[in-house]
Amino acid sequence: MNSKYYTSFKSPFILTLLLACFMLFSNSSFCNEGVQQDSAHAPEATLSQGHDAITEKAHDPDAPVDIAAVAFEHILDSHSWHLWGEGHDAVALPLPVIIYSSTKGLQTFSSSRFEHGHAEYNGYRLHDEEILSNDPNEKIYDFSITKNVAQLMLTALILFLLFTSIAKAYKNHGVTTAPKGKQSFFEPLITFVRDDIAKSNIGHNSDKYVPYLLTVFFLILINNVLGLIPIGANLTGNIAFTFVLSVITLIVTNVNANKHYWHHIFAPPAPKALYPILVPLEIVGIFTKPFALMIRLFANITAGHIIVISLVGLIFVFKTLWISPVAVGFALFIDVLECLVALLQAYIFTLLTALFIGSASADHNEDGVHNDEDEKAPVKH
Amino acid sequence: MSNLFILGSLITPGIGLIFWTTVVFLLLLALLGKYAWKPILNAIKTHEQNISTALASAESALNDMRELQSNNEKILAKAREERDALLKEARDVKDSILAEAKIKATKETERIMASAREQINNEKNAAIADLKNQVASLSIEIAEKILRSDLSSDEKQKALVSNLMKDVNLN
Numbered sequence: 001m002n003s004k005y006y007t008s009f010k011s012p013f014i015l016t017l018l019l020a021c022f023m024l025f026s027n028s029s030f031c032n033e034g035v036q037q038d039s040a041h042a043p044e045a046t047l048s049q050g051h052d053a054i055t056e057k058a059h060d061p062d063a064p065v066d067i068a069a070v071a072f073e074h075i076l077d078s079h080s081w082h083l084w085g086e087g088h089d090a091v092a093l094p095l096p097v098i099i100y101s102s103t104k105g106l107q108t109f110s111s112s113r114f115e116h117g118h119a120e121y122n123g124y125r126l127h128d129e130e131i132l133s134n135d136p137n138e139k140i141y142d143f144s145i146t147k148n149v150a151q152l153m154l155t156a157l158i159l160f161l162l163f164t165s166i167a168k169a170y171k172n173h174g175v176t177t178a179p180k181g182k183q184s185f186f187e188p189l190i191t192f193v194r195d196d197i198a199k200s201n202i203g204h205n206s207d208k209y210v211p212y213l214l215t216v217f218f219l220i221l222i223n224n225v226l227g228l229i230p231i232g233a234n235l236t237g238n239i240a241f242t243f244v245l246s247v248i249t250l251i252v253t254n255v256n257a258n259k260h261y262w263h264h265i266f267a268p269p270a271p272k273a274l275y276p277i278l279v280p281l282e283i284v285g286i287f288t289k290p291f292a293l294m295i296r297l298f299a300n301i302t303a304g305h306i307i308v309i310s311l312v313g314l315i316f317v318f319k320t321l322w323i324s325p326v327a328v329g330f331a332l333f334i335d336v337l338e339c340l341v342a343l344l345q346a347y348i349f350t351l352l353t354a355l356f357i358g359s360a361s362a363d364h365n366e367d368g369v370h371n372d373e374d375e376k377a378p379v380k381h
Numbered sequence: 382m383s384n385l386f387i388l389g390s391l392i393t394p395g396i397g398l399i400f401w402t403t404v405v406f407l408l409l410l411a412l413l414g415k416y417a418w419k420p421i422l423n424a425i426k427t428h429e430q431n432i433s434t435a436l437a438s439a440e441s442a443l444n445d446m447r448e449l450q451s452n453n454e455k456i457l458a459k460a461r462e463e464r465d466a467l468l469k470e471a472r473d474v475k476d477s478i479l480a481e482a483k484i485k486a487t488k489e490t491e492r493i494m495a496s497a498r499e500q501i502n503n504e505k506n507a508a509i510a511d512l513k514n515q516v517a518s519l520s521i522e523i524a525e526k527i528l529r530s531d532l533s534s535d536e537k538q539k540a541l542v543s544n545l546m547k548d549v550n551l552n
Contacts (some may be wrong), residue, residue, distance in 0.1 A: 013405075070536075072391070075391065076390060076391065077395065077398065086502060097512070098397075128390070129390075130390070142395065142396065142397045143397045143400055143401070144397055145396060145401070146398065148398055149397065149398060149401040149405075149485060152398075152401060152402060152405050153405055156405050156406075156408070156409040159409065159413065160409065160412055160416075160417070161411060163413055163416075163418070163421065164416045164417050164418030166417065166420050166421060167416060167417045167424075169426035170421060171420060171424070171426075174413040179428075187425060190421060190422070190425065191425060194422065195439060196426075197423055208532050210418065210422060211410065211413065211414040211418040211419070211422075212410060213412070214418055215409060215410045215414070215418075219409065220405065238394075238395075239391070239392055239393070239394045239395075240394035240395050240398035240399045241398060241402050242401060242403060243394045244399055244402040244403050245402075246405070248406065272493075302391070317437070351461075
């Protein structure tokens with residue numbers, strides 16, 4: 001059961017990683033050109049923050065565009081929410097900066113104080129979206145409400161309002177009438193997560209994990225979709241976000257693991273002589289599963305965004321409008337693919353979480369037997 | 382160098398986002414779990430149970446109806462049978478009544494005829510007796526008249542007697 005899923009998801013995963021690396025290094029060649037040329041004019045341009053880089057180019061139409069910088073500006077987190085426009089015409093929402101300093105304690109101020117990295121405030125400066133202190137002895141922990149955090153809170157609010165209104169609809173219309181509107185849109189999704197993800201992988205005591213799986217599924221899904229919109233933040237393509245979700249999955253899996261699971265790790269069914277090799281491997285295995293979860297979501301979403309931006313960037317690299325049908329065509333194709341990936345990755349993350357929980361809390365020693373039985377169970381209903 | 386730095390920041394989880402994701406996610410999980418998933422999942426479960434019970438009751442209602450229908454047919458057949466039996470009985474009763482009436486009527490006729498015959502006989506006998514009496518009295522009268530008138534000569538007596546005897550023989 002386990003290995004089956006692994007093999008089926010492994011190849012696209014590796015492919016995505018390779019693609020991501022390829023795009024990264026192919027972009028770095030563009031960037032290096034840009035760096036070499038820019039360094040002659042203005043050394044600060046090598047900071048290569050998205051609109052900065054483009055601003056510099058705006059003055060010099062012959063200089064190559066640093067696509068990598070633009071791509072990473074869209075992929076990485078930011079202290080302001082860039083809406084539209086470039087350079088001095090850019091319209092961006094300033095977001096609150098919250099930093100804990102080892103010397104000055106907790107400090108909050110608006111990110112507009114930095115003027116997009118051009119100004120210093122209170123002894124701090126913004127460099128590549130990282131807040132640095134002018135005091136070398138000061139250690140800073142950045143808890144700012146960044147673009148990603150803002151989108152996270154926004155989507156959490158949307159999900160809360162959406163699903164409480166659906167819950168209210170169930171309460172108002174009762175359970176005797178047929179669901180309608182958003183109720184009827186989300187009910188199949190909810191029952192899909194409950195039956196096909198939770199029940200078929202976890203088994204009879206799946207009910208207590210369903211709220212967690214539903215929350216994970218819808219939070220990833222809405223952020224995947226918002227990430228596709230140009231002004232949206234790339235939250236699910238941020239490793240910190242996937243890290244936290246994987247850690248929670250790791251905790252949920254191991255807290256609910258039964259003695260068969262621990263027995264399998266510390267006393268695997270193998271000759272005792274192999275224990276020095278097997279036990280450490282099994283212990284590493286506890287962490288590799290959620291680690292793969294973390295990397296899979298992050299790499300898939302990030303790679304997709306890099307591809308889209310790079311394809312659009314072709315127009316600026318070749319400096320001709322004739323390439324645009326190709327670039328737009330491919331970008332559109334990848335965008336449609338990304339819509340599928342947005343749903344697929346939310347599904348895979350939730351499915352694998354359910355699978356890990358299921359294999360750790362399975363009733364029988366042999367996971368295969370247990371899961372086969374549970375898969376048959378819903379059919380009987 | 383710049384790209385290596387960006388690559389580093391791409392795969393290094395930032396403490397801020399880790400912190401906020403943890404806080405927001407756990408909060409969202411708790412709030413959605415309490416105010417959304419619990420009522421929604423309960424509602425869906427009761428909904429499904431309602432549907433399955435409704436289906437089951439529909440099926441049982443169908444079975445009941447079928448049973449009712451077959452019962453109805455049975456009752457109808459029984460009623461038809463009863464009606465036939467009733468009709469047959471009525472026909473039998475009618476026949477028997479008719480037959481009885483016929484017999485009674487014949488008997489009555491015979492009785493009436495018999496009594497009529499007897500009466501006629503009686504009447505006839507009475508009439509004969511009356512006639513005999515009248516004849517006797519007439520003969521006595523005649524005898525008287527004859528005795529008064531013509532008993533002087535022998536011939537005349539003899540003629541008279543023989544004449545009388547003739548009459549008597551006639552009776």
